[in-house]
Amino acid sequence: MKKIISLILCCLLVGSLFVGCGSKEPKSGSGKSTEIVLYQFKLEIAKQLDAAAQKYMDKNPNVKVRVESNGEGYTTTLKAKMQSGQEPTIFNVQGPSDVEDWMNKLEDMSNEPWVKNAANGTLTDVTKDGKVYGLPAAIEGYGFVYNKLIFKDAGIDVAQIKDFASLEKAVKELDKKIKSGALKEKYPDLEAVFEYPAKETWLTGQHTSNIALSPELKSSTDAYNAKSIEFKYADQLKKIIDLQSSYTAAGSSRDKLAAVDNTASVENGIAIGRVAMVQQGSWIYPSVNSIDPKVAENLGMIPIPLEGVVEDSIPVGVPSYWVVNKDATAEQKAAAKDFLNWLYQSDEGKKIIVDEFNFIPPFTNYGDLKAKDALSQAVQEYSSAGKTIPWVFNGYPNGWSMDVMGTQIQKYLSGKATWDQVIIEVKKQWSELRK
Numbered sequence: 001m002k003k004i005i006s007l008i009l010c011c012l013l014v015g016s017l018f019v020g021c022g023s024k025e026p027k028s029g030s031g032k033s034t035e036i037v038l039y040q041f042k043l044e045i046a047k048q049l050d051a052a053a054q055k056y057m058d059k060n061p062n063v064k065v066r067v068e069s070n071g072e073g074y075t076t077t078l079k080a081k082m083q084s085g086q087e088p089t090i091f092n093v094q095g096p097s098d099v100e101d102w103m104n105k106l107e108d109m110s111n112e113p114w115v116k117n118a119a120n121g122t123l124t125d126v127t128k129d130g131k132v133y134g135l136p137a138a139i140e141g142y143g144f145v146y147n148k149l150i151f152k153d154a155g156i157d158v159a160q161i162k163d164f165a166s167l168e169k170a171v172k173e174l175d176k177k178i179k180s181g182a183l184k185e186k187y188p189d190l191e192a193v194f195e196y197p198a199k200e201t202w203l204t205g206q207h208t209s210n211i212a213l214s215p216e217l218k219s220s221t222d223a224y225n226a227k228s229i230e231f232k233y234a235d236q237l238k239k240i241i242d243l244q245s246s247y248t249a250a251g252s253s254r255d256k257l258a259a260v261d262n263t264a265s266v267e268n269g270i271a272i273g274r275v276a277m278v279q280q281g282s283w284i285y286p287s288v289n290s291i292d293p294k295v296a297e298n299l300g301m302i303p304i305p306l307e308g309v310v311e312d313s314i315p316v317g318v319p320s321y322w323v324v325n326k327d328a329t330a331e332q333k334a335a336a337k338d339f340l341n342w343l344y345q346s347d348e349g350k351k352i353i354v355d356e357f358n359f360i361p362p363f364t365n366y367g368d369l370k371a372k373d374a375l376s377q378a379v380q381e382y383s384s385a386g387k388t389i390p391w392v393f394n395g396y397p398n399g400w401s402m403d404v405m406g407t408q409i410q411k412y413l414s415g416k417a418t419w420d421q422v423i424i425e426v427k428k429q430w431s432e433l434r435k
Contacts, residue, residue, distance in 0.1 A: 215306065218392070
C-alpha cells in the first residue's frame with residue numbers, strides 16, 4: 001500500500017507531463033432531454049456538488065442532474081430507493097463488499113476515458129474479472145486533526161508527539177490548561193481536548209477500528225477474504241478509544257457520546273474552537289473553512305498511534321467510488337458517464353475537484369493542480385514520506401463496521417459491555433457474516 005500511495009503522489013507531482021492526455025474537453029450531452037439522479041453520502045461536498053451539477057447543466061441544457069445527499073444510513077436508504085423503484089442513476093460504493101452486493105446494478109465502465117488516467121492502485125477495489133465498475137472519488141487520509149494555534153498558545157510542541165506515550169502526555173497537559181482557565185481569555189469556547197462523535201458509527205466502527213485492524217489484515221482485499229479476525233491489537237485500540245472519549249466534555253459520563261454526531265465534532269466542535277482536536281480527515285476542511293477560514297488555515301494532522309505497532313503513519317485510501325446504474329435508460333447512462341467524465345477530466349471539472357471539493361485527485365493528468373488546503377497537504381506529506389497504512393475497512397463484511405463494531409463501541413462507552421465482551425462479540429459477528 002505504501003508503494004501504491006508513493007506512486008500516486010509521484011504521479012501527481014509529475015502530472016504535468018501527462019496533462020495533454022486529459023486536456024481535451026469531453027463531448028457533452030446526448031441531444032435528448034433526460035434526467036439523472038446522483039445519490040451520495042459526502043455531506044461536506046453537498047453544496048459544491050450541487051454547484052458543479054448546475055455548471056454542467058448550463059453547458060448541457062438537455063440534461064438535468066439532480067443531486068441528493070444523505071450522510072446518515074446511506075446504505076440502508078440506498079437499498080430502500082432501489083426496492084421502491086426510485087433508483088439513482090449514479091451512486092456510491094466503497095469497496096469489494098459493496099461491489100459484490102451491487103454487482104447486478106453496476107455498469108461496466110472499463111472503456112471510459114478516465115480509466116487510463118487513474119492513479120496506480122486506485123481501481124483495485126472496483127475491478128472484477130478484469131472489468132472496471134467505479135470511478136475513484138478522491139484520495140483521502142485521516143488522523144487526529146488539531147488546531148495549531150491552541151496547541152501553540154498552550155505551549156505544547158506538536159512536533160514532539162511521536163507515539164502514543166507522547167500524545168497522552170500532551171493531551172493531559174492541554175486538559176489541565178483548559179480546566180485551569182489558562183486559555184479562557186483567548187479561547188472562550190474551548191471546553192475539551194477532544195470530541196468523539198460515537199453516534200457516527202462510520203467514524204468509530206470504520207475509521208477507529210481500521211487503526212488496529214490495518215496492521216493485521218494488510219489490505220481491503222485481505223480483509224474481504226478473511227473468514228475470521230484475531231484482533232491482535234484490541235488492547236491498543238481500547239487505549240485510543242479511552243484517550244479520545246475520556247478527554248471530551250462528556251469524559252465523566254461517556255454514555256452521552258452516543259448522541260454526539262459529526263456536526264458536534266466539526267462545525268460545532270473544532271471549527272468554533274470548542275475542542276482542540278478531533279479524529280477526522282482531510283474531508284472536513286471545506287466545512288471548517290466555511291465557518292472560520294482562520295481556523296481552517298491553522299489545522300494540522302498527526303497520526304492516531306497504535307502503541308508499539310504503528311505510531312507514525314496515517315491511514316490513506318480511496319473513500320468511495322462513483323458507479324452508474326446499469327438498469328438506467330441508455331440516455332441516462334450516457335449522460336451519467338458524460339457528467340462524471342466532465343467532472344473529473346475536463347479542465348473546468350478538474351478545478352472544481354481540487355479547488356472547490358478540496359480533493360486530492362486520484363488521477364495522474366491534473367498537471368500542477370494540487371489540493372492547497374492544510375489537511376490535504378498533510379496527507380500528501382505523509383504519503384510522500386511513505387508513512388501510511390491502508391484503509392482495510394472497505395473490505396469488512398457488509399454491516400459489520402457500523403452495525404456491529406460501531407454499535408459495540410457505543411455499548412462499551414455507555415458501560416453496557418466490557419471491552420472483552422465487545423471484542424468477543426465483534427469477532428463472532430465477523431465470522432457469522434462471512435459464512
